[in-house]
Amino acid sequence: MALLEKFASAAAIRDKLGVGGQDPTQVVIDQIVSPTEGLVGGRHTILAGTNNYLGLTFDPACVAAGKRAIEEQGTGTTGSRMANGSFATHAALERDLADFFQLPYGMVFSTGYAANLGTLTALVKPGDTVLLDADCHASLYDGCQMSGANIFRFRHNDLASLEKRLQRLGDMAENCLVITEGMFSVLGDTAPLAKIVELKNRYGALLLVDEAHSLGVYGESGCGVAQAEGVLGEVDFVVGTFSKSLGAMGGFCVSPHPELDLIRYVSRPFIFTASSSPSIIASTHEALRQLRARPELRETLWRNANRLYEGLQTLGLHLGPEVSPVVAVRLNKKEDALSSWNRLLEAGVYTNLMIPPASPDGFSYLRCSVSAAHTPVQLEGIISAFAHL
Amino acid sequence: MNTRFDEIENKVKALLASYLESSGHPELEKHGEITGATNLASDFTLDSFQVMEFLMEMEESFDIMIDMNNLSNAHTVNELAKVVDSLLES
Numbered sequence: 001m002a003l004l005e006k007f008a009s010a011a012a013i014r015d016k017l018g019v020g021g022q023d024p025t026q027v028v029i030d031q032i033v034s035p036t037e038g039l040v041g042g043r044h045t046i047l048a049g050t051n052n053y054l055g056l057t058f059d060p061a062c063v064a065a066g067k068r069a070i071e072e073q074g075t076g077t078t079g080s081r082m083a084n085g086s087f088a089t090h091a092a093l094e095r096d097l098a099d100f101f102q103l104p105y106g107m108v109f110s111t112g113y114a115a116n117l118g119t120l121t122a123l124v125k126p127g128d129t130v131l132l133d134a135d136c137h138a139s140l141y142d143g144c145q146m147s148g149a150n151i152f153r154f155r156h157n158d159l160a161s162l163e164k165r166l167q168r169l170g171d172m173a174e175n176c177l178v179i180t181e182g183m184f185s186v187l188g189d190t191a192p193l194a195k196i197v198e199l200k201n202r203y204g205a206l207l208l209v210d211e212a213h214s215l216g217v218y219g220e221s222g223c224g225v226a227q228a229e230g231v232l233g234e235v236d237f238v239v240g241t242f243s244k245s246l247g248a249m250g251g252f253c254v255s256p257h258p259e260l261d262l263i264r265y266v267s268r269p270f271i272f273t274a275s276s277s278p279s280i281i282a283s284t285h286e287a288l289r290q291l292r293a294r295p296e297l298r299e300t301l302w303r304n305a306n307r308l309y310e311g312l313q314t315l316g317l318h319l320g321p322e323v324s325p326v327v328a329v330r331l332n333k334k335e336d337a338l339s340s341w342n343r344l345l346e347a348g349v350y351t352n353l354m355i356p357p358a359s360p361d362g363f364s365y366l367r368c369s370v371s372a373a374h375t376p377v378q379l380e381g382i383i384s385a386f387a388h389l
Numbered sequence: 390m391n392t393r394f395d396e397i398e399n400k401v402k403a404l405l406a407s408y409l410e411s412s413g414h415p416e417l418e419k420h421g422e423i424t425g426a427t428n429l430a431s432d433f434t435l436d437s438f439q440v441m442e443f444l445m446e447m448e449e450s451f452d453i454m455i456d457m458n459n460l461s462n463a464h465t466v467n468e469l470a471k472v473v474d475s476l477l478e479s
Contacts, residue, residue, distance in 0.1 A: 134441065144457075151457040155445060168454055357436035362412070 021342035024353040034058060035247075035373040040350060046378045048368040049352035053325050054216050054297045055373025056247040056290055062283045069282030076277045082264070089281045096288060098254050101223050101238060105260040107253050108281075110273045112212055112241025113139045115251025117146060118269035119208070119239055124149035124177050131165050131205075132179035133157065133191065135360045140179055140210060149177075156184075156360065159195050166203040173203040180207075182214030182225030186360050186367060188326025190218070194229040201234065208237040216245030216291045217325055222298055242280070246287040250276045301325055301372040304379055308370050311383035325370040328354070329386065330363050337364035340389050347385040397451075397477070398425055398470035404450055405466065408443045409433060425467035444469075453477065 017023045022041075029038040029045075035055040036047050056062055069089070077084060090108055098106030109115035120143030124130055128149040132140060135156040144151045155161035166173050178200050180191045193209065200207045211224030219227030224240070226232040236257060242250035253260060264270060276284075291297070305325045313319055318330040331337040334355045341353040344366065352367040359365055368382065402423045429435045435443065447469070448455055453476045463469050 134445065148458075152454045153441070153445065153457065165454060357438040360438070362436075362439060362442075 017338065020339055022345060024338070024341055027345075027350065029350075036371050036375070036378055038350070040345065043348055045345070045348045045350050046374075046381050047350050048370075048374075048382050049350055050371065051213065051244040051369045052247060052371045052373065053213075053245045053301055053369065054247070054287075054291060055371040056245070056287045056297075058373075059247070059287065059290060061290065062247060062286045065286035066279040066283035069278040073278035075279070077275045079274055080271060081275045082271045084275070086275065087278060087281070089278060089285065090275060093281055093285045093288075094252075096285065097252050100221070100288060100292060101232065101254045103233075103238070103254045103256050105255050105258060107260055107263060107270075108276065109251040109253070109270060110276050111249060112239075112243055112251035113142075114269045114273055115239050115241065115253055116140050116210065117143045118267040119237060119253045119263060120144055120177075120179075121147045121269060122263040122267040123147070123206075123208070123237070127175070129169060129172060129176040130179055131162060131176060133181065135184050135186075136179060136181060137185060137210060137212070140181075144179070157189065157191055159192060159199065162196065163199055163203075166199060166205060169203075173205050176203075176205040178205050178207045180209055182209055182211040182218060183324060183326065184360070185213050185326065186354050186365060187320035187328050188213075188324035189321050190214070190225050190228075190324070192229075193226050193235070194231050197229075197231040197234045206236040207234075208239065209235050210239050212239070212241040213244060213326065215240045217298065217301065222291050222295070242284040242287075245291065246284050248280050248284040248287065250280060250284060297372045301370060304372065304374050305370045307376075307379050308368060308374075308382060311379070312386055315383070315387050317386065326367065327370065328365040328367045330365055332363065334364050337366060341366055343389055344385050347388065349382050349385040394470065394474050397473050398467060400450070401447065401466050401470045401473065402427075404446055405429070405433075405443065408446055412439065412442070423466060425465065425470070427466045428464050429466075429469075430464065447473065451477065 017025060029040055031039040035052050035057045038045050038047050077087060094106040094108050098104060109118050116139040124147045126148035130144050130149050131152050131154055132144060133156055134153045152165055154165055169176055180196060183190050197207060209226055214224040216222045218225045223232055226235045237253055237255045239253045242248045306323055308327050309319060309323045312327060312329060320328045337353060337355055341351060344351055354365040354367050356362050405423055429440050444455055451473050455472060459472055463472050
């Protein structure tokens with residue numbers, strides 16, 4: 001049974017996480033009451049770690065669209081789009097996503113993770129080069145590694161570090177894909193995309209930006225950080241997810257390059273995965289309409305983000321570098337973070353525990369994600385719970 | 390007289406010692422003697438993030454770029470020095 005011995009280290013991690021209370025990786029929400037409240041262990045709990053930025057998971061129009069799709073199209077597609085064909089609704093969502101970003105090409109994947117794997121494994125191959133921000137999400141790393149391309153990292157949000165690598169590549173920079181994110185998921189900081197675009201243009205590289213956490217959050221119409229920085233049209237590939245601001249599940253890629261449509265023929269994570277069920281596509285599509293039609297959702301989200309950041313800052317807590325809907329409280333020791341996370345849960349506040357090596361800088365974090373659906377009372381409840389730690 | 394490889398390995402040792410001293414990671418255990426056989430993960434409890442951060446220090450110090458694909462068999466100081474050596478040679 002030597003094959004199974006490797007799980008001893010996983011068991012050790014599990015045992016440590018369970019010390020002093022609930023294992024943060026195994027929380028069960030017995031009942032979802034609203035986008036921002038659930039019952040955990042019989043206790044009403046404010047959900048402050050859901051990435052449900054616009055609070056659309058219970059939006060009546062989204063729920064109705066999902067129900068209607070099940071009734072009209074059934075519960076699932078039972079196969080991949082390549083083999084079983086695409087439902088008209090998949091294609092319609094792709095067209096509307098592209099239209100939303102004002103780009104000509106769009107493609108939908110079954111998850112955000114699959115969007116990154118599917119796009120990257122098709123875009124870069126052995127002999128090509130990727131330069132990726134050191135703090136990029138695991139799905140971007142995994143996609144790069146699956147592709148077989150040469151992988152070099154640059155220091156997080158460090159333009160000099162990126163340029164040095166582009167310089168070193170010389171002529172090979174033209175076979176290079178630069179990868180970064182809009183808003184980074186753990187600390188809520190944003191990439192200097194206007195300057196990164198200037199660099200990639202100067203060296204002839206292409207740029208892929210993951211806007212998973214910034215879709216619906218940044219930009220004049222909610223397209224993300226690239227739009228906020230005025231460079232959306234110059235990003236070569238924008239990837240993202242439906243599982244945060246759009247309240248469902250799935251991923252996408254949009255691009256000005258017609259080659260995006262050819263990715264369908266060569267992307268194994270796209271070809272060999274069942275397509276999203278009709279209800280997911282329908283609720284996502286409706287959420288996209290809501291995002292476009294209701295800019296007040298973004299305004300409420302940012303008002304809430306400002307209040308939470310300000311409230312926790314007033315407590316003297318060490319927070320991420322900029323105000324955003326991700327508000328992360330830094331702690332030095334894993335044990336303190338685990339203990340504080342448990343006390344917050346006991347006080348009725350659910351946050352995300354981020355500890356090394358999953359955190360980006362060796363510290364531990366209690367990560368909150370703010371929602372437009374958080375009420376002022378809930379926000380004060382979160383702040384109060386931190387004050388009593 | 391030191392060979393070029395010895396010089397590289399000694400520099401990797403010095404960089405590791407410096408990283409361990411100055412990294413600021415609150416939970417990093419202090420180091421003992423660093424040898425060619427020193428394993429970054431098991432001897433110094435560096436987690437995967439810290440190993441990657443140290444590799445970036447190495448890249449800057451040697452003025453090289455280390456392909457992440459080349460690291461699967463580089464766990465010790467000696468193995469890392471071999472990666473650096475081959476990159477400097479090419």
